[in-house]
Amino acid sequence: MATTTSREQRDALAREPEWKIRARRRTLLMKMGTTALAAALLAVFLMPMAYAFVTSAKTAEQASDPAAPILPSEPATFEYEGKEAPILLVPIDGETRELALVSPGRQQSEFVDPANPEAGTFVWEGNWRQLEPVRQSSWAWENYSEAWNFISFPRLLYWTLLYAFVTMVGAVGSSAFVAYGFSRFRFPGRSVLFIVLIGTIILPPAVVLIPRYTFFTAIDWTGTWLPLIVPLMFGNAYNVFLLRQYFMTIPREMEQAASVDGAGPLRTFLQVILPQAVPAVTAVSLFHFFFAWNDFFEPLIYLAGNRDIVPISVGLSFFSGTYEQNPNLIMAASFIALVIPLVIFFFSQRIFLSGIVVSGAEK
């Protein structure tokens, strides 16, 4: 939308026929309406994350304070005789004064005036819980550094990135081949094999856990990353299925043209189909990356006990002990863990979303 208002433009606008102006107005309204709708939906959608974010910046004390408002804050205090006394708004003789609660009691409490502590304490009759505390905003950003140090974040990050990148390249690369085979060539048993492929994800992974673990133990792979990485090098059902769906929307004329030029199937795939499918491959790569980033159960099982080489997802479980939990630290660590995938997502969506438009328009 043009926001510059040079004289010519205004004149031009003025000369525009009535319907065009109305159309522009309607577009503007549509834009406002659509954006407002999306914003409203987003607010509902992100509410739990807002809770998580606020919690991540609270101390345990703030989180369990029943009187606390939504945003992290704590009662203002005054140090009196070595003790932190909370400051409350106390109505005395028709005026409201800010006084520090030194010794709380049920019927009466002792207060001191922070402005005049030498005067000593005095008794106020009434229930201190009905008094309004003086609050000051207080964000416990130190949770973030504590979480970072507690689980040795850089080391976890190293293993997570390694796992995510290696399997992304391997799994998506191999899956692209397999998906191409399934989407373009007729061979006996193709649909059977495809259903078998899908079947590998229909059978609950938990039931093959023990046999797989036995297998990997027998070849001495448990306690290493191999059981997590190597099987993915041969393609996996999720990636193959999604890529196949994309490949099947690419018209066959492409390959026919290439084969007329004398290109073999491998060259056709690498030089004609893959470039066509860059957006799709990017999308699948992203999905795989995010999947690997948050993969929890398998790393937990296969790397069990070796706390030095676990990914972030498993590292987060270190915060829950047997007898205590640290929700605020878990939330803080989760937000730290969220940054990299979110940034990757933000910048890569241009590639895979805009890319598809081009390929579509070329049809």
Next chain:
Amino acid sequence: MSFAEAIRESRSGPRVRRHKMSTTEKREAKLGLAFISPWLIGFSIFYLIPMIASLVISFFDFDLANPDEAAFNGLDNWKRMLFDDPNTWKSLWITVRFGLISLPIWMASAFLLAVLLNSLNLVGRNIFRTAFFAPSLVPFVASALIWGQVLNSQTGWVNRIIEWFGIPAVGLDGIRWLDDPTLIPVTFTFIGIWGIGNAILINLAGLQGIPTALHEAAQIDGAGWWRRLRSISLPMVTPVIFYNLVLGVVALLQYFLPPFVLNGTTGYPEGATNFFMIYFYQQAFDFSQMGYGAALAWLLFFFGLAVTILLFGTQKYWVYYAAGD
């Protein structure tokens, strides 16, 4: 076309003619097998043997704590599961019923949100897309905690926000999202909507793939917004909707983490969270009866396979592939 018709049609369809493969056909077959060979190798090594082993285990009395005492017990596990154990069918029904409620809602929301996020009228699309995707990235350990707290009947934000609208919600007489058996499907449907980021994206990618020329042509013909959505966008993204549908069905049959984390394996309240995989986990891991658990898992497999095959069979009636079969 209805499901039943689809099945009837496919049955009465022309017989597949057996014929000798020509040389080109043979070459094509060889090439196809060559392309899928990575998966064939990986499958044989890493999947096939464990899968068979787990099926074999289902014919054993297999106590996880004492694997060396595993004893073959024939069809006992299967008989008990199919005929004597009411929980098998009860938990399968709970799972299927939940799927019938939530899957359409999830898929429709994913599609509609994708349409919204694809709209040229949306200012700041990249930011909106990232924001809608963000919840899918929250690590599982954290999201379990988040939902437990946000839905807490006494202090949760959900009930507190509902109270802003003057509806009493907080407290034991209020809305107890995780304790009221009739609310359980609603609660878990909402929790699921939070994680549809992937489905939104897949839809979005599909929508972006539609040639703009199609829309322009339709616009010139005077087609309105709704009509273009129905006649162009929807059919053109059917391949990805099909993908979402199949994966959605698979994921729903294996629905486990949210109820497990929030309500454990007791099925509380009143068995409403006794989903099939919860029941499987209780038998196989809590009670260490992996033999019986394996039978349950394989029952789920056969059920899921049947549904998937049916879905694949319906493809030709509603899924549009530009490249043909």
Next chain:
Amino acid sequence: MRLRKYRAVIVMVLVFALLAAACGGDDTTTGDGETTTTAGDGETTTTAGDGDTATTAPPSGEAVEVRWFIGMGAGTDAPVIPLQQAVVDEFNATKPLGENITLKMEVVDADDAPTVLQTQIAGGNPPDIVGPMGVRSAATFFGGWLDMAPYIESNNYDLSDFDPAFVDFWNIGGVQIGLPFGAFPQMMWYNSAHFDEAGLAYPPQEFGAPYVDADGNEKPWNVDTLRELGMVLTVDSNGLTPLDDGFDPNATVQWGYCGTVQNEFRGLATMFGAGSFVADDNETFQFPEHWKDFAVWYHDAIYKDYWIPNPDFRESDLLANPSPLGSGNCSMMATHTWFQGWGTGELAFDEFDTAAIPAGPDGTITAKLHADTFGIPESAPNPNEAFQVVGWMLGPEQGPVLAGIYGALPARNSAQESFVADPENDAGFTWSVGQDALSYPDIPSHEAWWPAYVESVDGLDSWWDPLVRDPNADVAAAIPELEGILQPIYDRATG
């Protein structure tokens, strides 16, 4: 695509799998009978037999890495992990059992540890040592633990320093699954600031002593007095207590009593006296009368008198950061000394102390006892070395060190006095209260063996959870229902 093709697939998959299963008879035994695999694997170390190895001499020279699995009880909380690592480092530095044995620890968080351990044991990769763990955790693997008796004999391990009853505690079904390691006595932990604010006197620190109120009047320290104090200590956001008109239970901000950490029925009910849901014949259901009373009493405390938080409150941020007592919103909680093991010094308040457990309605005092141990899986690759390491860990030198790490009173009689006197173990509470508590153990234990342990616990939960979560539940009317849940489980297990 045609349906016909896919129907054929189902048949094919079935036939193929069954065929493979049938022909591969030998294959599958090695595939499923994981221990055979282990034995094959274990050839680099020792051959694992079923106890007969105990009599053979320990192998010499070959390097053995003993794996110590932590997660089935204490030991996963952040502050104790480096302390445990120090024990491991100490072992590997001094090599007390010979150059060839090294120790390695694996820590898995408590939520996931059972599944991980099950996978390792069933998958042929069992650890050598599991612990610390209580009866409840050990129960998940009953039948899967190594009988230590032959090893005690072959290694001439000296048990005279332990109370025989304590050694017996770990003899379950004729199998000595562990050695006594330490005791975690139960005490009443209280927030003294809450008592001060309410103008109440603190509960007594001596077992059997009366409660002396602020005016000097004596009352027996029992569950009725607990209730009286609890109702005064419970406050809503307006400062009203359940005794006042206009008290708003939905706005409660402080509760008088928060039960126990695990909060499961048998543990809670033990305050009314020890008991068991199974009769002496170990196959007939029984519901101890005093536990029936407890069930009603506890429900009333939550929903009629409001001085115990309902489960929703208990799971909320108000009481979960980092524990009900640690949140500062709870005045009293009956818990064990392991509560100390992860550093109660980090609690959100520093004004707390420990007191005696109040007597039950009939006047008897029962302070339930937790006693942890270290077990060895039956299929452990190096059982003899594992036993020697356990012996070292629980020995006169390391035993008290480990006990201090986990907040236990050492099981060795010779170590107790010096342990309590050692300022290293001064955790801010009065250890003597805990020592006294040992005189009032729950017999039978609230975690005692019953048929189909885990299933029965699950059955009990499925009865109690809905009741304790339902404000309108008629607990008295629901009591007979438990028999219908548990007796069939017993029957399946024993019959």
